[in-house]
Amino acid sequence: MKALTLKLKMDLAQRVDCSRLTPDKLAGKDVADIAAMELVSGRLTLPVDQLFDISGDDVNDIRFENSSAKLDHIGHAMTHGRITIEGDAGAYLGQFMTGGNIEITGNTFIYTGCEMKGGQIKINGNAGDFVGAARSGYKNGMTGGIIIVTGNTGARTGDHMRRGMILIEGNAGDYCGSRMISGTIAVLGEVGKHLGYAMKRGTILLPKMPQHGITANFNDCGSHTLAFLPLMFASFKKLDSQFAKVESFSRVQRYAGDLGGIGMGEILVKI
Amino acid sequence: MIINGVSIDKTFAEAFPMKGTRIIITAQNLEWAMHSATAFTGFATSVIACGCEASIERTLEPSETPDGRPGVACLIFAMGGKGLAKQVETRAGQCVLTSPTSALFSGIEGEDGKEIALGKNLRFFGDGYQISKMIDGKRYWRIPVMDGEFLTQENTGVVSSVGGGNFLILAESQPQALAACEAAVKAMKQLPNIIMPFPGGVVRSGSKVGSKYKALNASTNDAFCPTLKGQTKSECSPEVESVMEIVIDGLSKEDIDKAMRVGIQAACDLGAENGIRRISAGNYGGKLGPFHFHLQEIMA
Structure with a gap:
């Protein structure tokens, strides 16, 4: 069986909801069935074969080629399988996913990994705002899984994040870890302003002091050797990421906050 | 054998x-x-x-x-x-x-x-x-x-594991029994998935099931107590002056099989010339548990 390949064959005028194109929802369908499925695009519904050239038949291994930033909801609620995207992806990539893998060669728009519960998303580019966050009005962001971003992320990375890991090889935007409930965000590059704003619990791990410093809402708890860090770095070794090459460290300066709230979150900075 | x-x-x-x-x-x-x-x-x-x-x-x-x-x-x-x-x-x-x-x-x-x-x-x-x-x-x-x-x-x-695998070393003297036990424990400690939970891996107060006292469900294994040779139906021959037991708990029956083989062999390596006379086992007539470790089969 060859990967089910969906090659975008037009410049999109409107956004397209691709939430139906997942291994779960395509299970048991043949190419003709898939071609006839209708996707919402603006005020229209369009059959898949009007948008994509279709080849291959393995619905557990789906490839989007010539992909566009207007393809939203790719990998929506997927539980297994693999989706590979050549090009960019739109909003809500991997929303609600509980398992499987998504890898993209380009950039993603907002709400990547929104409220995801498991699995892995790897973005070989930049991600927009609200990576791993909760939808507007909702209280829990991602509750499991790993998001790896080789480039930069926008603002509000991990907003309301509850569990799981976001690993950013580049820079993170403003309000990184805002309203975070738990989980881990690690950033190899710089972080923007208001790091950990309204953070309740959780860990933000940095290899160097942020350029804007630590905000006044975080108190310095001193320098420590934390035993869990070597375990965490060991778990990174199997990832296809720069994090696998980061030399393990356990000596960190610990800042607790946001003290404007319950103040149980922490920013750990390598020393 | x-x-x-x-x-x-x-x-x-x-x-x-x-x-x-x-x-x-x-x-x-x-x-x-x-x-x-x-x-x-x-x-x-x-x-x-x-x-x-x-x-x-x-x-x-x-x-x-x-x-x-x-x-x-x-x-x-x-x-x-x-x-x-x-x-x-x-x-x-x-x-x-x-x-x-x-x-x-x-x-x-x-x-x-x-x-x-x-x-x-x-x-x-x-x-x-x-x-x-x-x-x-x-x-x-x-x-x-x-x-x-x-x-x-x-x-x-x-x-699920197995507890209470054991063997007894019968020797001509207390120091000789202990030396054999030490050799056996040392050899068995090289094996994974097992422990010998008693002090130093050795028990000198092996028990039998039951007691003349109603409150106790275990009591001294009189058949292997050398000082009672003349008072009870003894397992100790005239030349046996000391008996010690090694108890083994393991993650599987196979692990205990292997440990018993290695331990008994180490004790036997000291041989009769060092006062080691017999290897026996805590056999309670099937009253204690469903796992049976036949000594001669293990050493065959």
């Missing part, structure tokens, strides 16, 4: 089913890991009165432990999962959480994914300052303590 002048009785050792787990204690150095492990496995010779049977399985190199520090693997067994959970929790709380620089991990996957709490409830010692971390699908707890942070895995796996 005679090996190096030592007679191997045509009998079998009886053992019974237990539930077991392996935990790994690490620390800044092996000395401190050992302090903690020694405390964790203390007063755990027999389920008769200790509630569990536990001992140190082996020391671990930093490359073998989850956090890359020197460590010690301990095996602990109890008659059921519930009893095991209670013993693990109280011992971890009093002997590992309290021990400087220690960290605590599971060293075994549970049978059919069955687990018991390891640090799951110890986290409440953190009084709300405890932090949970999911790493590689396993939950760990970081508990703030006065020397820094105590790291513990939330759960450990439970497996």
Whole structure:
């Protein structure tokens, strides 16, 4: 069986909801069935074969080629399988996913990994705002899984994040870890302003002091050797990421906050 | 069957089913890991009165432990999962959480994914300052303590195990019996998945099932007490002056089979010339447990 390949064959005028194109929802369908499925695009519904050239038949291994930033909801609620995207992806990539893998060669728009519960998303580019966050009005962001971003992320990375890991090889935007409930965000590059704003619990791990410093809402708890860090770095070794090459460290300066709230979150900075 | 002048009785050792787990204690150095492990496995010779049977399985190199520090693997067994959970929790709380620089991990996957709490409830010692971390699908707890942070895995796996595998060494003198036991224990300690829970791995007060006193369900194994040769239906021939037992708990019957073979062979290597006369076993006529270890089959 060859990967089910969906090659975008037009410049999109409107956004397209691709939430139906997942291994779960395509299970048991043949190419003709898939071609006839209708996707919402603006005020229209369009059959898949009007948008994509279709080849291959393995619905557990789906490839989007010539992909566009207007393809939203790719990998929506997927539980297994693999989706590979050549090009960019739109909003809500991997929303609600509980398992499987998504890898993209380009950039993603907002709400990547929104409220995801498991699995892995790897973005070989930049991600927009609200990576791993909760939808507007909702209280829990991602509750499991790993998001790896080789480039930069926008603002509000991990907003309301509850569990799981976001690993950013580049820079993170403003309000990184805002309203975070738990989980881990690690950033190899710089972080923007208001790091950990309204953070309740959780860990933000940095290899160097942020350029804007630590905000006044975080108190310095001193320098420590934390035993869990070597375990965490060991778990990174199997990832296809720069994090696998980061030399393990356990000596960190610990800042607790946001003290404007319950103040149980922490920013750990390598020393 | 005679090996190096030592007679191997045509009998079998009886053992019974237990539930077991392996935990790994690490620390800044092996000395401190050992302090903690020694405390964790203390007063755990027999389920008769200790509630569990536990001992140190082996020391671990930093490359073998989850956090890359020197460590010690301990095996602990109890008659059921519930009893095991209670013993693990109280011992971890009093002997590992309290021990400087220690960290605590599971060293075994549970049978059919069955687990018991390891640090799951110890986290409440953190009084709300405890932090949970999911790493590689396993939950760990970081508990703030006065020397820094105590790291513990939330759960450990439970497996069906075998307890009470044993053999008896009958010798011409007490020093000779002990020397044979020491040789056997030393050889058996090289094997994985087993422990000998008694002091130094050796029991001098082997028991039989039942007692003349109604309150007791076990009492001295008079048939193997050399001082009672003239008073009871003795198993001790005139030249036997001392009998010692080695009890083995293991994660499987096969592990105990292997340990008994190695241990009996080590005792027999000393041979009749060193006063070792017979190898026998705690056979209670099938009253003790369903696992039977036939000595001659094991040594064949």
